[in-house]
Amino acid sequence: MARIRYGARSEAEIRAARSASAKLPDIWSTGVVAVWETDPDAVAAVLPPPLKPTGRPLVRAGISKVDLPGYPLGAGSVAVAAAHGGVAGWYPLVMPMTHERALTGGREVFGEPKKLGEVTVERDGLVVRAALARHGIAFVEVRGAVGEVLPLPEPARKTDFYFKFLPAVDGSGLEDDAALVHCVREERVRKLERVTGDVVLRESMYDPVADLPVLSLVELTLGEKTTDQRGRVAERVAAEAVLPYIHQRYDDPRQILDGPPEGSEEPAAGKGGA
Template identity: 85%
Template sequence: MARVRYGARTEAEITAARTANSALPDIWSTGVVAVWESDPDAVAAVLPPPLKPTGRPLVRANISKVELPGYPLGAGSVAVAAAHDGVEGWYPLVMPMTHERALIGGREVFGEPKKLGEVTVERDGLVVRASLARHGIAFVEVRGAVSGALPVPEPAQKTDFYFKFLPAVDGSGLEGDPVLVHCLRNEKVRKLEQITGDVVLRESMYDPVADLPVRRIVEITIGEKTSDQKGRVAERVSAQALLPYIHQRYDDPAQVLDGPPEGSAAASGGSA
């Protein structure tokens, strides 16, 4: 019988696949990062326990083009500053990816809130535009011009927080207790430039980052970087405590009930 590829792999094949994955070369991306101070109450409101706000109500948009060999990828995230058990890092609310391959692994392994979307990074001379879009709405847009080179930072380890969980089969609650994941990234930068510009947030029912308004831009940069990542389970958390927040992960038609107050602005922005 010819080999059936959906059939069980041999131990040797499993080992070979694991070895190949662990020996990947550095993969460099070109990305725009915008950090702004937002409303403290809004930032605190999106953090599931046991995550807590940090000393500054920061929001970060990361918008990148990743040069995967033969498989270019657009990858982005919008995250808020958070702390857990003495560790400060970022809690991503949405992570648009342009390919399913990048989406599935991150969601299933780490609990990353990845969703298919459109990611744009454009540079024409000194002029830069980057955006994250889903459902036809560019809900985050960063616009500006390169205003100078910045010192290349030393390699650094950064932490993202994720909740890994599975909805219950019967549609009520979760299957077991979720876990809080600390995802550690060792980041190297080879080029970094400052951008003078602004951040525009547009109203989207499914990606309501406009609820995290731009009060003051801290920095906007464009750079070339690479990183690896590994995760660890920090603790098990209460399913009941996490349930009010799991809509962050999904495009739920019931979100029509979460619409913005009447008369609210459709977009917000700030200038450096």
């Protein structure tokens, strides 16, 4: 009988797959990083407990093209500065990716808020443009001119905070308490250039980053970097504490807590979409 590809894999095949994934080569990306100071009340409002604001209300947008062999990827993130248990890091609100392959591992393993989207990083001479777009709206756009080459920073450790959870089978709340994940990245940079320009935030009902306005631009760079990452569950968080923020994860306004848009009708029982 021919091999049934949905059939169980052998222990040897599982060990081989794990061994191969543990020896991945360095994967480099080229991208723009923008950091700005925003309204401190806005940062505090988007942080689920037990995350807390840091001493400075910062937002970071990263927009990159990743050199995956044979599978180039556009990857982005918009995050706010946060702290947990004495650890300072970033809490991403949205992470657009251009391929489903990049979504699966991040969402299922770490709880990353990844969504399919469009990621653009373009350079023409000294002019650079980078953007994150979904549903036809470029909700973050960076435009500027590349300037001086900057000294390379030392390898650095950076932490992102994620909430890993599953919606309940009965459609009400979560299946269990959420896991607050510390995802630690070791970052190395091989090229870094200053960019003089601006950050444009556009209104989007799906990605309301415009609620975190640019009050003061702190950093704007174009660079090449590589990172590895590992995660751990730092704390279990009660489902009731996470539920008020769960709409951050979904586009559908009827997900769990949100009501339908005004003027819309609820689908009949047993009918309707995903």
